[in-house]
Amino acid sequence: MENSSVPSSQRRFFLTVLLGAIGAALAALGGWPLLRFLAPASKEGAGGKVSLAKDAVPVGGVHFLQFHGQTAVVMQQKAGEFTALSAICTHLGCVVQWKAQKGEFVCPCHGGRFSPSGAVLGGPPPKPLESIPVVLSGDQILIG
Ligand code: FES
CATH class of the missing domain: 2.102.10.10 (Rieske [2Fe-2S] iron-sulphur domain)
Structure with a gap:
């Protein structure tokens, strides 16, 4: 027995989008240090004395x-x-x-x-x- 005014299919879609956004944010947070580590060092100022x-x-x-x-x-x-x-x-x-x-x-x-x-x-x-x-x-x- 469900007494919510929001249909369960809309709730499921909202939760799927929310979890996807949280997952993408966590992946971005975890991936940024890895990308910085793997990227070649900047040449800017490398020749500066x-x-x-x-x-x-x-x-x-x-x-x-x-x-x-x-x-x-x-x-x-x-x-x-x-x-x-x-x-x-x-x-x-x-x-x-x-x-x-x-x-x-x-x-x-x-x-x-x-x-x-x-x-x-x-x-x-x-x-x-x-x-x-x-x-x-x-x-x-x-x-x-
Ligand atoms: S870091 Fe190990 S001897 Fe210098």
Whole structure:
């Protein structure tokens, strides 16, 4: 016995449309991160250089900075000789730390170790830290 003024076929259609809309919204929410992950990285700004004052990098020291959205490190091992590396560990992507006493980079996640040139010294990283080109221009270091 039904005492509703809306016919059951209209209710069924409404519920079908409503569930379809909810399903589409959930699929879109779940699919967006997947599409972003699978899409190639944007080239916008990829060729842009990041500048840094030479004074920011002490002789024998390092300076961490953001380079195209990721952490990089600039070093001055000898006076006037600047190099730059990605500070992203090649194992699982943690940011490496500089250990001045040992003169090497150490990854805090699984103990990966890298030389100042980025070569793997130990631990699980499968390849060296990525090198980043450096150009000197007056009192600035242009990275990238
Ligand atoms: S993420 Fe660096 S050693 Fe695992």
